[in-house]
Amino acid sequence: MSFETVIGLEVHVELKTRSKIFCSCSNEFGAEPNTNVCPICSGFPGMLPVLNQQVVEYAIKAGLALNCEIADYCKFDRKNYFYPDLPKAYQISQYDLPVCKKGYLDIEFGGTKKRIGITRAHLEEDAGKLVHQGSISSTPFSLVDLNRSGVPLLEIVSEPDLRSSQEARAYMEKIRSVLLFAGVSDCKMEEGSLRCDANVSVRPSGQATLGTRTEIKNLNSFKAMEKAIDFEVQRQIEAIEDGEEIIQETRTWEEDKQITRSMRSKEEAHDYRYFPEPDLPPLRISRKWVNDIIQSMPEMPEQARERIMDEHGLSAYDASLLTLTPDFLGFFDECTRYYHDGKIISNWMMGEMSKLLNQKNLDITQCKINPVHLVDMLKLMDEGRISGKMAKEVFEAMFETGSPPEAIIKEKGMEQISDEDTLEKIILEVIAKNPRVVEDYRNGKKKATGFLVGQVMQATRGQANPALVNQILARKLNS
Amino acid sequence: MELYELTLHELQQVLDKQEASATEIISSVLGRINKVEDKIQAFITLDEEGAMAQAQQCDARGSFSGLDGIPYGLKDIICSQGMRTTCASRMLENFVPFYDATVAARLKAAGGILVGKLNLDEFAMGSSTEQSAFFPTRNPWDLTRVPGGSSGGSAAAVAAGEIPFALGTDTGGSIRQPASYCGVVGLKPTYGRVSRYGVVAYASSLDQVGVFSREVGDCAQVLNLIAGKDSLDSTSVELEKPDFTSFLRDDIKGLKIAYPREYFQEGIETEIKNTVKQALLKYEELGAIVEEVSLPHSEYALPAYYLVAPAEASANLARFDGVRYGLRDFQAENVIEMFSSTRAEGFGDEVKMRIMLGTYALSSGYYDAYYLKALKVRRLIKNDFDKVFADYDLIVAPTTPTTAFKLGEQVGDPLTLYMNDILTVPVNMAGLPGMSIPCGFLEGLPVGLQLIGRAFDEGTLIRAAYAFEQNTDYHQAKPDIGGDII
Amino acid sequence: MTISFEEVEHVALLARLQLKEKEKEKYAEHMGSILQYVDKLQQLDTEGVEPLDHILPVFNIFREDQVKPAPKREEILANAPLVEAGQYKVPKII
Structure with a gap:
């Protein structure tokens, strides 16, 4: 039964x-x-x-x-x-x-x-x-x-x-x-x-x-x-x-x-x-x-959900998670005042931020990251000064210390290398050290670039701008 | 004349003219108390030292206004900061509140000297003061008789010259009935006129604090002090408060007085009816228009009261559980047993009886038949009064069916005792102001005249009471407290 | 109107009053006679009568949401029969 x-x-x-x-x-x-x-x-x-x-x-x-x-x-x-x-x-x-x-x-x-x-x-x-x-x-x-x-x-x-x-x-x-x-x-x-x-x-x-x-x-x-x-x-x-x-x-x-x-x-x-x-x-x-109170009613979660889906093109799922508490939504709204792409903010909040909050069993009011700092970090990524991978490290440090991303990058000496001359020099060294891999590449094994990029990243302790590395490497290999 | 024999306003004059000091007044009053108290037994707690100390401070200041230097007493159900407040119950025998009731605070602020706390029927449940857990108080006019109740200690102390005025509470007649039995003035103000904050609740929708004094003018003066909105009592009403002493004028020409035929029916002693009818003639003589009216639901007031009051009491007295204050049975092994045995030990018979009755009336399956029915009847009783007051300024009736009865005479069957309240209870059920003033004597025992007014129209009561007092001399009679206790 | 011994016991339990057997008899008798008396109310037709639950025509009595300092704990606990660690001590619940 x-x-x-x-x-x-x-x-x-x-x-x-x-x-x-x-x-x-x-x-x-x-x-x-x-x-x-x-x-x-x-x-x-x-x-x-x-x-x-x-x-x-x-x-x-x-x-x-x-x-x-x-x-x-x-x-x-x-x-x-x-x-x-x-x-x-x-x-x-x-x-x-x-x-x-x-x-x-x-x-x-x-x-x-x-x-x-x-x-x-x-x-x-x-x-x-x-x-x-x-x-x-x-x-x-x-x-x-x-x-x-x-x-x-x-x-x-x-x-x-x-x-x-x-x-x-x-x-x-x-x-x-x-x-x-x-x-x-x-x-x-x-x-x-x-x-x-x-x-x-x-x-x-x-x-x-x-x-x-x-x-x-x-x-x-x-x-x-x-x-x-x-x-x-x-x-x-x-x-x-x-x-x-x-x-x-x-x-x-x-x-x-x-x-x-x-x-x-x-x-x-x-x-x-x-x-x-x-x-x-x-x-x-x-x-x-009652009417006076209705006039003074703040935005309710369902209204907020509609609004952020509308304004930022978020999925219903993300929007409903962001509107679970007014503090969470408030953080999001604050970020969007200074940064154009709500989807990216949402990804960071739903991803790294939620993960860390859960790990430490904290709620967002106890989170040390200032919305403006998150925005600053996103801008540094856009400028190519840090990579996505570095950003995660920066984010974790922001979560621990509450410091602004600039300070963390400086302290850790982890600014991304986006200077073409510097990168070219390193890439040429890597090519010189790995003639067999270069050979393989030129024989049609296109996947071989991955290894070479890895070598460049290793040589720069991960600070090389990966997009630039790919670009320069392709130019050098095909010349 | 001894100082203790003086009324409140006479004492104020004496102080004003510096004919006596506050210390002399207090000494005289304490002397009187010491002389007659073993016969009257009005006080549960007496604070001689405190009263003397306060009188000395008063004299040291040298100027007198308000109640400065005037002694008074409180029914021991009104909380007094630092002074034991027992409700005449074993349950609270050693309870010392750290707060004042609003009425106590107001009298204190006016400079009055609290001499002590006065006896009552336990938790104000009774009509004879025999239900006090400690001792019965005696009627100063006949020590073999009860002073009435539940504010019997207050009435007896004022009548015996132990104190010029006192406060009491009235839930179903507990000021007017003892005032009548003891031949003093007793005023129960409109429900909502005086704050109940700090007054241990018996039946919250009926309880009201009021005044005992020897003359109407004193009553008006004290009402001026205690009346008025209190932010600590949601049921005290924001109203412009008249100066109640402005109603003390000997002029009632054209006043329309009604006497309800239901208050002159069987069950009321013939001699009482006759005495009250004499008073009505007096009013006519003084220029009032006196006519008979009907309050058709009068006979239902008492049965409705004996559902409403015990029901509220069953909740109000539930807090006495041995946890935070008061008596506790330390032998009990678990909490339920502790509650039950503490309460069994701490409460007297009548209190337990009313708690049982009220619990029953509210319990599942009986609410509609009892409590709800009583609330509907309460509406009908109020409507009766409203109708009469559309045409009349005042209702006049006997206060009680008999004069003071003998101690022990009405112990046993609760119903006989409850019948004492038959003429006073309707006033509480309708929330109206009521007053009892002396209007004669039967075989040496005082008879009370009950005046009932419109809601918040204590002024008319005072005016009519004052006119009667000015044209009669019953209030001047003093008991001879010579007899031995029997 | 009579009230049974069992009803008296039930009400006494609700009211947390430990009664002796003698008392139960007495209360059964007294409550019975009072209930018989109040049954007089049933004679009255109260169909359509609005119950009077508040005598005063007064509504919406409020205080402002303001905190006032609490009295000293010692004052509050001064009348308590048994205290431990700033709390009221009571026997076990079950």
């Missing part, structure tokens, strides 16, 4: 405001435990929330980027549950009237386009962090850090439109891309500012009704998400094939064991008892407010 996988994602994005959603504490990542906290985000008695306007602005921006309808009226609700990292024992969230609903994102996977529906996107506050001494099941104590408590979150709920872990990944990457372009979040999975829970079910191919789903939590990287979904799909298929029932439950991804594990227990039976948050008046979002 063959099965179809059905996946819906609940993606949590931290919004990059300066302060938290309901208090004036800093929304900065990585501070000492409990130093970005106050009585409000620590849930002290008598404390009240006051909504950060920027959070709503960002939510509307994100909603527009996700092609959502923006509500003209929305409110907050309390979601009640006990957990040591949830200071009020309720999370202020939005239940029946979210700020955004009915959106979509188009993803491309395996060469085909697909539209993924977005049910809703709502605002809520993040909880704190529990630090376990050892593993969660063996530790006698846990520690609570509330720095993250009250960080603004947008929860984006997709329709169950995804059919594989790869599609899920493509969708996540697309969310990351549009929200980065909208400038509302830094979307760093490793810092938890982009997280997701996956609802996964399988059904026999052709069956119309959905299978029983499980919810997988704790997916902290793209890789973990893919692996966890794949594992869970396989587990469910095997269970069904063994005649077992799938239980609707929450499961957690255990990175060390590479399995999903049930989190179900009697105590976890949850009933969130939502009700309207009396401490926060509702929101009325006027058309004017």
Whole structure:
């Protein structure tokens, strides 16, 4: 029997405001435990929330980027549950009237386009962090850090439109891309500012009704998400094939064991008892407010992709890679201000640059190469002062040091030899030293030039201008 | 006359004319407290040293304005920086906030001297102050009787001359009912008029901070200080704030007063009804137009309240989990057990009961039948009031169905106790301002007259209350706290 | 309206209240009588009535996105029953 996988994602994005959603504490990542906290985000008695306007602005921006309808009226609700990292024992969230609903994102996977529906996107506050001494099941104590408590979150709920872990990944990457372009979040999975829970079910191919789903939590990287979904799909298929029932439950991804594990227990039976948050008046979002935000919306990745394909004749593939993040695109755009051939810039960025970034596990904001330096390097190539091969070496040095290409060439004494007299002298020497090869050439073995060029390059430690060498050599051999 | 017997504005005059110093005032008040407190038991925390030190500083400055040198007390649910704030609960027995509630900060900024924190029903849940986890407070008019609640400590302290004014909170009648039982003035402002920041929440959509004093004028003065928009409370309203003392004029000619027939029906003691009717005659005599009206959904206010308030309370009190402050059961082996046993130990019966009720009303499958239904009924109750206020300036009614009852008399069946709130709860459900002023005595126990106004029209309440006060002498009666505790 | 022993236990679990057997009986009885009383609301036809979830006609109350310095950690942690390394210490989760 063959099965179809059905996946819906609940993606949590931290919004990059300066302060938290309901208090004036800093929304900065990585501070000492409990130093970005106050009585409000620590849930002290008598404390009240006051909504950060920027959070709503960002939510509307994100909603527009996700092609959502923006509500003209929305409110907050309390979601009640006990957990040591949830200071009020309720999370202020939005239940029946979210700020955004009915959106979509188009993803491309395996060469085909697909539209993924977005049910809703709502605002809520993040909880704190529990630090376990050892593993969660063996530790006698846990520690609570509330720095993250009250960080603004947008929860984006997709329709169950995804059919594989790869599609899920493509969708996540697309969310990351549009929200980065909208400038509302830094979307760093490793810092938890982009997280997701996956609802996964399988059904026999052709069956119309959905299978029983499980919810997988704790997916902290793209890789973990893919692996966890794949594992869970396989587990469910095997269970069904063994005649077992799938239980609707929450499961957690255990990175060390590479399995999903049930989190179900009697105590976890949850009933969130939502009700309207009396401490926060509702929101009325006027058309004017939304229109003002539309006016201020930056270019979105799809627009950028069209633009650079149009302006620089790039392939759809290259253009979509260049528009994965606004920083990557920004680098490209900066280069094209000073250099005419976008295709060449793109080749260097997609090739050498991506390779080096991946090797060092860096993102482009951490790259030391200045766009102007890359352009300078390309111009040196055009002028024939360095060869393509030398350029790669120069590029690597630029990547390491951030120095301009001129300085690197000088330092390494690697300027290309393009002086005809110098080259002619060397070529004549090489011809003189290799009479048999010259003989072969003249007898019709045209490939013999390759050896002679190699000899010239060796003699010049690779600095000879190869085009000129070929030219002069041909002239000399044929004379 | 002793200094402690003086009202707020009388004390201000005394200070102004340099007839007494702040130190003398505080000494007199502390002397009074020491004399009667073992009978009244209004204070959970008393800060004699702090109060004296502040009075000395005040005298050293030499000039007096605002509340400079004036002692006051806070219901112990209002957070006070550096002073224990217990909510009369074991849960917070040792909780010392490092922040002031906005109302506390405003009184402090005006120069007032915080003498101590006043008893209440645990987390403001009750109508007798018997639900305090520490001890019950007694009614100064009869020490065998309750002062009412939940702000019983505030009402009793003001009535007993321990303090000239105090702040309380009113969620379903917790200022007006004890004011009525203790024969003092009690004002619950419009929801949104006074900041709730730093006031430990019972039911957030109903809670409001208000004033106890011996005279209406003092109440207006304190309201001037505590009212107004607070950027820390999203539900405090940006409105031009009138000078509430400008309403202290003895003129109510042409004022249109309504009395709702539903507030004079069975369940209300006949003698109370008669006393209130006398007050209505007084108003007519003073030139007001007094007519009967109907608030048809009145009887549904109390059942709706007992869904809305516990539901909100179940969430508001969930934060008391033993992690960040308050009591903790250190024996528990895991977190769920720690939560459950800490809360079982820290909360009293009535609090647990209301948390259970509220949790049930919100739980899956019951929300529509209970909580949502109650919110719809709340709308109907508000509509009733809106209709009446289209034609009338003020509603007048009894504050309570009876006078103060005896300690222990209403412990047991919660419903009997809840009935105390039947005349005050609708006002909270509609978010309106309400006031109770003394309007007579029955067998030596005070009777309260309830005034209900339009939203944000505390001015008319003050005006009508002042006119009544100027033409009667009930507010001048003082309890004789001689009897022994029984 | 009556409420069963099991319902009381379920609600107590949701509310994180450890109840003794005696208490469960008492709460079952008291909750039952209050619920019976509030059932009075069911007599009212509220068809089409808009629930009143916010009493004030107030909307869009915001603060500006400005950071204010946090209080000292010692102040925040001063009331905590158990602290380690600047964090609240709690017993194991499971």
